[in-house]
Amino acid sequence: MDNVQRLLELLPQQYPFRFVDKVTLYEQGSLMQATFNPVPLQPYLGRGDSLPVTVLIEGLAQVAVMLTQLETRPLVPGEMPLLGKVQATISDEAASDQPICYELAPERIWQRQAVFSGHVRSVDDRLLLSATLAVAIADKGSDSS
Template identity: 40%
Template structure:
């Protein structure tokens, strides 16, 4: 069932920054993973993953969670990332397995304010954020 949840994400490679959903607890959390190793060449072999990519992956995780808590996107709908407030705790390297965790702050219809974290190797926090997502027609 968890692998089927990836179908809720309209993004495809090279824009998809979530590989798999590993845990979902209704009304509580969604946890997903991303292995960034193959993406390094797309970013000029920089030493660290750009934080914007990690925030985008967290937002994609939020899109999946919001659909599970409300209802799936229709063919004519598109997810939008609204406001985001993030705190970067450290840089992430390309060889780290990235874990995204999302929890609800508030959900109304197909709009949500969510709290999230991006975790790397040794369970060290890379960044934390509060973000809003909604649907465009």
């Protein structure tokens, strides 16, 4: 489990924009599962009874960032992950005081981009959201030009 937990070190997103706090399962070429407890970030996420749906999608995208690196290679200095495309179907609201669970699987993987599909569930196994995401590795470049 320690090795699985160390996969979080691949994630460049940090507090207060990190929406994954535990990797629970990784099967190479097949699957990643992770969880997020939103309670510590609740004051910054609108203070509503429900989590914003964009937080659920972003969390799934952050799982995709880890999975992309595991299935290709880790990010090197000068690179950053970028979302290319998201198609999400929302099934139910996520309570802002309950953990959520992500599950994501690769559909297609190239050298610097990948497509994943997955879903977000509540701790009592209610389907909250299903999504397909495209993630790319981009060069940071320079903003001096």
